[in-house]
Amino acid sequence: MRAFIFPGQGSQAVGMGKALADASPVARAVFEEVDDSLGRKLFALMSEGPADDLLLTENAQPAIMTNAIATLRVMEQEGGIRLADKADFVAGHSLGEYTALCAAGALGLATTARLLRLRGRAMQAAVPVGKGAMAALLGADLAKAQAIAAAAVAAVLEDTGETLVCTVANDNDPSQVVLSGHRPAIERAIALAKDMDAKRAVLLPVSAPFHCPLMQPAADAMEAALAEADLRAPLIPVYCNVDAVAIADPDQVRAALVRQVTGMVRWRESVLAMAGAGTDRFVEFGGKVLAPMVKRISPDVAATSVVTMDDIGEMLKTL
Incomplete structure (x- = not known):
């Protein structure tokens, strides 16, 4: 087929x-x-x-x-x-x-x-330009990406009191998952990714946070x-x-x-x-x-x- x-x-x-x-x-x-x-x-x-x-x-x-x-x-x-x-x-x-x-x-x-x-x-x-962002997690599967996203949201909430969006946008393959949401939460996810066993996290050159709420x-x-x-x-x-x-x-x-x-x-x-x-x-x-x-x-x-x-x-x- x-x-x-x-x-x-x-x-x-x-x-x-x-x-x-x-x-x-x-x-x-x-x-x-x-x-x-x-x-x-x-x-x-x-x-x-x-x-x-x-x-x-x-x-x-x-x-x-x-x-x-x-x-x-x-x-x-x-x-x-x-x-x-x-x-x-x-x-x-x-x-x-x-x-x-x-x-x-x-x-x-x-x-x-x-x-x-x-x-x-x-x-x-x-979403106004600059308010949102997306990041690719390399060497991370869906479960790991979801954990990183949740940790980023929790960290921003603890620091600022704000509940921001950071969620999985694309489950592309077993080694590549993309996150999307508010820029501060995405930046926090990038910072957390390596400590949470992702191989690499890369901010994507996109103009809006696609495939998220x-x-x-x-x-x-x-x-x-x-x-x-x-x-x-x-x-x-x-x-x-x-x-x-x-x-x-x-x-x-x-x-x-x-x-x-x-x-x-x-x-x-x-x-x-x-x-x-x-x-x-x-x-x-x-x-x-x-x-x-x-x-x-x-x-x-x-x-x-x-x-x-x-x-x-x-x-x-x-x-």
Whole structure:
């Protein structure tokens, strides 16, 4: 069995998609459709930068999605295949869940781009710049990360009397967990991490504390937008981040996407669940972040990244 998977924020880079667009009219059509839907030249920003503008959440989220969908569509149309015939499941990391839904026909491309632009803006606006932060804990599993987060909250409360947020945002793989919350609590977690047996703790260069309760205003905005969106049942089940289970009912999908904004991305559990359901091959489109994570989570499965035209050609030989 096979799962097609799609990356989240952090996989953006200036130049993304350019070689694909130069080589394939199918890819160019995807980039043009998104530009038209957003009323701006997103592909020019992806191709030429500046990097600081591409890094902005409202730009990075639709850009990453568009690049992944362009890669998938080139493979489908030039290879004469259909996702529903070649994949048993789809899944994506954070914003990648929207990409997965678009790939599986639940959301149109233009709708997905507009939803992700709104999601990016709402997440950025939910917390004033500088008030929140995120940190990656390396060499820490979920239980250890939760203990570090709890200790950080307790330490700040004892020192200042304030109850701040510090919680697990992403359970990525057995050796990498991300914390999110108020900056003082995250900084305390970084200070505590080594003494609590984490190998390393790194403050992430992000503009907001994603996937934590501080994102509730963004969740409210997405609930309103998704209620109006044309969202259909996906052609194949999608493993949702917040529950790590396969869903296909549109109402369930909407609810999961809303809860995802403030909830933990359960990527490790999602991969284990797909592997447990019989998936022995994972194919990542438009990035090279998730495939290595998959191998760390489930070493016995095959995991491949498809980014370039050469990658597409090699993948078509095996489908």
